[in-house]
Amino acid sequence: MSDVTTTLPPHETMLLNMGPQHPSTHGVLRLLLELDGELVVDAHPDIGFLHTGIEKSCEYRTFHQAITLTDRIDYLSPYSNNLAYVLAVEKLFGVRAPDRARWLRVLLAELHRIGSHLVWLGTTAMDLAASSVLIYCFREREEILRLMELLSGVRMMTSFIRIGGLPADAPPEFLDGARRFLDGLPAHLEEYDALIKDNPIFRQRMVGIGTISTGDAVAYGLTGPNLRANGVAYDVRRAAPYEVYPELEFDVITETGGDAYSRYRVRRREIDESIRICKQVLDRLPEGPIRIDDPTVAYPARQLIHTSMESLIHHYKLATDGPIPPAGEAHVSVESPRGDYGCFVVANGTNLPQRVRFRTPSFSAIQALPLIVRGGMVADAIAALASIDFVLGEVDR
């Protein structure tokens, strides 16, 4: 017996398998924790369980058909995915959507950002055993999903975007509903703040937990709220503006703690900024067409198909062969709720893309996870994991 103990290395660690099926991984993530008692010495994330080959599938779809695949990558903010892909394809074509469509796209992206941050807030609180927050957050998110259903007929995977614009105009009921929702939301957000902002248990579980240095955060490619919680004011909406963000007033939210609580504060305050953006869009939404008038790129208006032979032919060609962009490459980054979400499209002059690549913020975040959980307790790993707000669908694609 004594032989065994003396031959053991001085600091024997235990390997604990967290996942692939673990409630706090919010998906299928296997995390191999190396433990010294309750202390996390190291962590080894193992990904790929949700790999569905979306990038490969895109190569067998026309440029229009691939839009519906992009929703499935980050299913909590499908509109950012749609937008990055469509903007990249529009860049290949060298076209720009009409003004009304560009404003509406921003409105939809920001509504989804609010929804995504609400889900994050609810599930994070639930991971810390405050389950009532989840119920309230989902109540408000449900309003967003209802609005999406009113607009597109689909609650989550709306794909309410086309190359060169939008599939249809937003009905007045949608715009009124959005305004009502945005007017009512701040009062609810105050309720959440009352529940958790200064809650001693919540603060104990979040303040100083899951810290990462600013240098490491940049070196590992963290973006979005995770990077802004370290004080780096990098927001694609300001750094590489797309659509109508340059015309909108909003602040890039930063905190300086670099810990789980700072990430919570950044996301919570970003909801306020998103409300600001949405209200500006609703106030300033211009009238006009919602799709460009270019039959080689965008579908003709629906009513024209019934009256114009030309439009019918264009519609048929776009639906069967699809639009054919000139050969080239285009990369577009957008600010998804999780950070810099990039789409890189390579066209080779045919109707099918040669390569569609999605650069997703969660991929980098999971890679940096060992740095974030190292040195903490196992229970802190849960809080740290929740605080970086990853979506496994976009890690594995």
Place this chain on the structure above:
Amino acid sequence: MRVADGVPTALLEPSAVPAAVHGLKAAGFALLVDLTAFDSPERAKRFDVVYLFHRFADAKRVRLQIAVGERDAVPTITPEFPGANWYEREVYDLFGVRFQGHPDLRRILMPDDWLSHPLRRDHPLGGEVVDYGPARPREAVAPLMFPEGTER
């Protein structure tokens, strides 16, 4: 140097990558936004590996692009950008491009015992042998050509 979609793009030899990346980092390009590849099987150097860097100070972006053949190895950039680790693993996993000096070049998205590299253009969509039975050696996926127009 050329400009593709508004981003200055430097076409390099693989051996020039470490020096170029070091220079970029020294010039303030601290964020590796993306590292990916695409495949053009009709060329001898069929893979293009693409690096995209971002500088916070003035929001400028720079792209490096290198063409490599199936047998070539690309020097890793993980010493300069530790975050490139998983990105290089992904390119290796899905394209089979090897990165020289990489600390841990394993598959990342596909199963460890997978034999092919699915994002190569000559890899068919579908047709993999899915084995639900007891462990048996997996058959290699036959390198089929493109299904002509059938997969739209």
